[in-house]
Amino acid sequence: MTAAHPGPAEADPTVACPGQAAACVPPATAADPAAAADPAAAAGSAGRGSRVRARTGYRAVFAVREFRYVFAAHLLSTLGVVLCEIALSVLIYRTTGSPLLSALTFALGLLPYVVGGTLLSAVADRFPARRVLVVCDVLCAGCAAGMVVPGTPVAALLVLRCLTAALAPVFAGTRAATLGDILGEGDLFVTGRSVIRMVSQSGQLVGFGVGGLLLAAVSPRAVLAVTVATFLCSALLLRVGTLDRPARRTGKDGGGTGQGALFGASLRGARSLFADRRIRALLVFAWLPPMFVVVPEALLTAYADSLGLGPAGLGLLMCSMPVGAVLAESLAGSLLGPRGRARLTFPMAVFTVLPALGFAARPSLGWAVVLLVLTGTGITFNLGLDRWFVAAVPEERRGQAMTVMQAGLMTAMGLSMALAGAVAEFVPLHVVMPAGGALGLVCVLLAVLAVRRTGDGVPPGD
Numbered sequence: 463m464t465a466a467h468p469g470p471a472e473a474d475p476t477v478a479c480p481g482q483a484a485a486c487v488p489p490a491t492a493a494d495p496a497a498a499a500d501p502a503a504a505a506g507s508a509g510r511g512s513r514v515r516a517r518t519g520y521r522a523v524f525a526v527r528e529f530r531y532v533f534a535a536h537l538l539s540t541l542g543v544v545l546c547e548i549a550l551s552v553l554i555y556r557t558t559g560s561p562l563l564s565a566l567t568f569a570l571g572l573l574p575y576v577v578g579g580t581l582l583s584a585v586a587d588r589f590p591a592r593r594v595l596v597v598c599d600v601l602c603a604g605c606a607a608g609m610v611v612p613g614t615p616v617a618a619l620l621v622l623r624c625l626t627a628a629l630a631p632v633f634a635g636t637r638a639a640t641l642g643d644i645l646g647e648g649d650l651f652v653t654g655r656s657v658i659r660m661v662s663q664s665g666q667l668v669g670f671g672v673g674g675l676l677l678a679a680v681s682p683r684a685v686l687a688v689t690v691a692t693f694l695c696s697a698l699l700l701r702v703g704t705l706d707r708p709a710r711r712t713g714k715d716g717g718g719t720g721q722g723a724l725f726g727a728s729l730r731g732a733r734s735l736f737a738d739r740r741i742r743a744l745l746v747f748a749w750l751p752p753m754f755v756v757v758p759e760a761l762l763t764a765y766a767d768s769l770g771l772g773p774a775g776l777g778l779l780m781c782s783m784p785v786g787a788v789l790a791e792s793l794a795g796s797l798l799g800p801r802g803r804a805r806l807t808f809p810m811a812v813f814t815v816l817p818a819l820g821f822a823a824r825p826s827l828g829w830a831v832v833l834l835v836l837t838g839t840g841i842t843f844n845l846g847l848d849r850w851f852v853a854a855v856p857e858e859r860r861g862q863a864m865t866v867m868q869a870g871l872m873t874a875m876g877l878s879m880a881l882a883g884a885v886a887e888f889v890p891l892h893v894v895m896p897a898g899g900a901l902g903l904v905c906v907l908l909a910v911l912a913v914r915r916t917g918d919g920v921p922p923g924d
Contacts, residue, residue, distance in 0.1 A: 520657060520795060523653050523654045526645060527703075528705065530703075532700070533657060534699050535695075535696040535700045535703075536662075537661055538692045538699070539599060539692065539696040542606070542688075543630075543665075545669055545685055545689045546626070548670065548673035548677065549685035550619060550623060553619070553686070554620075557616055570620060570623045572627065572873065574624045575628070575630060575631050576870075581725050582865075584727040585728075585865075586865045587639075587861040588709055588710075591643070591704075591707055592701065592704050594636045595633060595637060596697045598632060599693045599696045599700065600697050603689075603690050605622040605625050606626070606690045606693060608622050609622055609623075610683050612683070630872075631866075631868045635861055635863075635866070636861050638658075638860075639710075639860040640704070640861075641658070642857075642860060643705075648800075648849075649800050652795075652803065652846075656791050659787075660788050660791050663784040663791075666784055667781055670780075731859060731862045738854070740854045741851075743909070743915070744847065744854060745866065747906075747909040747913050748844075748851070748870075748871060750811075750874075750909045751814050751815060751840060752871060753877075754815045754878065754901065754902025754905065755783075756875045756882075757902070758818050761895060762779045765895070766779055778827070778831060782831045782834035782835050783834045786835035787839065788838075790841060791841055800849065803849070804846040805846075806843070806846060807845070810842045812910065813839075814839070814840020814843065815837075815840070819896045819899045820833045820896070821833065821892060822892055822893075823892075850913075
């Protein structure tokens with residue numbers, strides 16, 4: 463990922479401001495705690511903010527100091543999650559010799575998302591964002607530390623894995639909402655979200671490579687100890703590098719912040735989001751393309767075996783989709799303005815499920831890599847979707863909405879992967895993989911139609 467040359471000056475001047483804030487400052491000012499405390503510094507920082515916002519592209523978001531801290535923290539926590547998955551899978555396999563229990567470490571990284579996304583989604587708006595982010599990182603570090611303790615039962619290891627997965631959508635939703643406070647609701651927000659996605663994709667590639675090297679040199683528990691350090695460093699960066707903004711909502715809407723009230727507020731908030739036709743359509747649209755994209759990805763191990771490929775060939779297949787995603791997102795984010803990204807949203811959402819149809823021809827390794835790289839490019843549909851979604855959701859519910867979006871996304875992907883694997887037990891791969899693409903095409907087209915019926919897809923100002 464490289465810092466691309468800034469595009470035309472198309473940044474939206476909208477500045478996000480927490481509902482309870484005493485004063486609203488531009489993102490560049492908010493990114494500098496010293497400026498927030500010193501009016502003179504604030505004035506200078508505001509001037510710098512105007513110059514920063516006159517540019518678009520990745521260079522502009524990295525010019526915001528507070529975003530750089532969020533970026534570094536996300537990089538560390540992503541690496542920690544990937545290392546934890548690899549090390550825990552190896553540890554459980556060496557302890558039990560069971561492929562099923564080893565595979566559960568990956569499945570349990572997705573399925574608990576629905577719990578955190580439904581019962582804990584209100585946390586993102588009912589508590590100060592920085593506190594939520596730091597506490598989530600510290601709790602994840604505590605779970606990883608529990609895995610390091612010698613003699614921890616396998617059942618306890620899996621429970622700790624579930625706890626970290628349940629916290630993940632709360633953390634991701636809160637961070638996504640915080641980007642709106644740091645970068646505003648316009649083009650910088652979209653570009654910032656793009657950077658976060660690229661870190662997630664790249665983190666998988668780097669994390670698997672680093673994890674493999676570490677496991678060749680040290681024990682799985684030692685690697686898990688490294689994950690503890692990554693989570694703690696992430697918490698420290700967020701604590702010292704981001705502002706302590708007030709909560710978007712108080713307990714007035716739900717009557718307190720106790721466990722029961724929190725669960726009730728989370729469920730009521732989720733119902734209210736789905737009651738809005740526009741938000742509901744955008745949520746479904748966000749979930750469907752990735753849900754079908756992962757069908758061929760889930761079957762790559764079996765497909766590599768059908769081609770007679772070894773670990774190197776399988777690794778190349780597994781890397782292809784993230785590589786396509788990072789390349790396409792970096793190019794679209796740097797070369798296109800807001801209008802161009804909006805126009806690409808529907809076509810790329812449809813396109814991303816089409817390459818799976820090519821697996822009906824039983825492609826060789828080279829052509830399979832091409833199909834998977836093309837599939838990865840479809841991630842660029844999120845660039846327009848992010849802008850539409852943040853415009854549709856009330857500011858005071860932004861954190862919960864982002865949490866629900868993330869939870870639904872990961873749950874849909876997990877269920878789709880499991881279903882694809884089950885069907886592939888009885889149906890040939892060259893039928894299952896393109897069938898997923900064909901069904902995905904129908905579903906995505908219906909989702910596009912639903913989004914169009916709820917609005918023109920372009921927020922005011924574009």
